[in-house]
Amino acid sequence: MKKKIIGITVLVLLLGGGGTAGAFYYNDLSKYITTEDAKIQGDLRAIGSLSAGKLIEWRYKEGDSFNKGDVLGIVETVPARGTTPATTVEITAPDAGTVIQSNAVEDQTVSPGAALALSADLSQLYITANLQETEITDVHVGSKVTIKVDAFKNTTFTGHVDRIGLGTNSSFSLIASSNTTGNFTKVIQRVPVRITLDDYQNKRLIPGLNATIKIEKK
Missing domain, CATH: 2.40.50.100 (RNA polymerase II/Efflux pump adaptor protein, barrel-sandwich hybrid domain)
Incomplete structure (x- = not known):
């Protein structure tokens, strides 16, 4: 009987923890757009x-x-x-x-x-993030952004959306894709978004570093 009570207690705690994690994930998903497809860049x-x-x-x-x-x-x-x-x-x-x-x-x-x-100009670096086309309607110029740079995992940077691309990445390709087989598979397109950093947090940022960004939805 005692073992049964302990087992039920553990199950309740696990379910409760899972529910909390699920609620946190849903809350995060409903308020932010997150992507790892982002890099620090500069005008070369x-x-x-x-x-x-x-x-x-x-x-x-x-x-x-x-x-x-x-x-x-x-x-x-x-x-x-x-x-x-x-x-x-x-x-x-x-x-x-x-x-x-x-x-x-x-x-x-x-x-x-x-x-x-x-x-x-290393004092004028910015971040380019590639967002799914279905996410763009929730992004606006001025939206606040939280940034994590892989090279500085313990530092959180902040910024804001400065510019939203006027075309998808594929639309800038020099070679236009064509469908010669008659088969079609819809592919989610990516739209580049430029993010301005508020400050460098005294870190030596350079072009090309990977980043993860989280944009507040409006």
Whole structure:
């Protein structure tokens, strides 16, 4: 009899716990939109020379920051005629940023428009989250967002929805998909949503980090 009472008690506790967990899950689902399909991003800018020639000087390595107008490198142009003296052209920073990738090697030959480095303004990072098309009606510009970044599991970031995409990810594909078999399977589309971070919580955030976001429904 005693064992039977203990068994019933355990069952009640399990059912009660399951009910509580179910209620919590439903409450969370009804108030928030959550996805792990999110990454930290920044506006990348390719840096190169406007003139062909030889890169005689490159002043910045990966991780170095610069201001708008700073001279990043110098190119010695190839004279069109043998009697014409060589001239130099400065490679200047179009905006403030940080070098996140550099392929520049001094004394290499460069072509106009070829990227010598990639930069990003690490103080202006944001998050791109891809939401299901069925969730978009519950998202609005200004909606509050809670963010977890995989690299900093014990830190909670906050932000807000800044922009909602005007097309699905598949609509931007360069190759349009076509159905040649006659069979059709509906696929849920994803819409990109841009999220602005309120602050970095003193963490070193960089483009490409995975994140999980939770958007408050309105």
